[in-house]
Amino acid sequence: MKRIYNFSAGPAILPLPVLEEASKAVIEIAGSGMSLLEVSHRSKVYEAIHQEARANCLKVMGLKPEDYTVVFMGGGASQQFATIPMNFLRPGATADYVDGGEWGNKAIKEAKGLGAINIAASSAATKHATLPRDFKWTPGAAYAHLTTNNTIEGTQMRFMPETGGAPLILDVSSDFLSHRMDFSKASMIYAGAQKNAGPAGVTICVVKKSFMATAKTDIPAIFQYAVHDKADSMYNTPPVFPIYVFGLVLKWIEAQGGLDEVGKRNQRKAQLIYDALDAHADFYDAAVTNKEDRSQMNITWRVRDVAKEEAFLKGAKDRQMDGLKGHRNVGGFRASVYNAFPEEGCAALAQYLKEFAKQ
Secondary structure, three states, X not given: OOOOEEOOOOOOOOOHHHHHHHHHHHHOOOOOOOOOOOOOOOOHHHHHHHHHHHHHHHHHHOOOOOOEXXXXXXXXXXXXXXXXXXXXXXXXXXXXXXXXXXXXXXXXXXXXOOOEEEEEEEOHHHXXXXXXXXXXXXXOOOOEEEEOEEOOOOEEOOOOOOOOOOOEEEEOOOOOOOOOOXXXXXXXXXXXXXXXXXXXXXEEEEEEHHHHOOOOOOOOHHHOHHHHHHOOOOOOOOOHHHHHHHHHHHHHHHHOOHHHHHHHHHHHHHHHHHHHHHHOOOOEEEOOOOHHHEOOOEEEEEEOOHHHHHHHHHHHHHOOEEOOEOOOOOOOEEEEOOOOOOHHHHHHHHHHHHHXXXX
């Protein structure tokens, strides 16, 4: 079986043991005589999978089930950009948003049509090559929203700022479960699955129950977190296969030693590539120069001589490396090295960076 080094930003690489187990389930699940793609979401076979994934999500994150709940929804993180203010931004209230990159900016644009928004901090002045700092929170804000990892620009916030008492909402779509965080400081954590957690099709929303209780009820039921939670995320037919794969990924993370060990490995992996870029700073231009701001998930850079970009991509393809072309909005290159990306692949890219710089 051929496995290349898949540096794609998403849908992204998944652990091989997860793919192997999922492939079996596509044929038959749990001795049922049916494919997972055929089995009823109301069956005992699937219900066990569904509830186990919800429980294990909280376990891996270190959250108490009496305090938090897991809601599976569709529409990706982009739908959450609207669903969050629909639920929690009441008339007369203000929500704080951090503008740290393109996805945070899209969340802001969506929320602006649904209520009053304050930009608490922005990195627009540096074209998002740094993390936002100097936060100015609104007293009594409905909530404070920020994106922890900026997939396009290559920055990552691995700490949670104090918000002046406002409930903290984290979009962790591209660094979900990549390192240990004190998730209990947040009132809501959400992620599209297709980076670190599984295939596209399910959005994982982890919501503090006391925060959920403050949500509005005068919006359509399909957009109410409480409605989905009351139905155990089966208010409508859930995305069965992505949830199943998410459950397998959670088990894989536990088998690696949990978030502490996964985080250590991710740090090592990213450092291999950053070290190669920094060692040849006359040849490569790292997009994020402040080392504290650099993403461990999405490493972005340019070749200073842009005429050599096509040659770099061709050489990468010859070395069985795919997905290194940067986002269309910023150009250059991007190596996405999510949880499942192998350390030897990062070492191979680092070696190629060194060799190409000497050509």
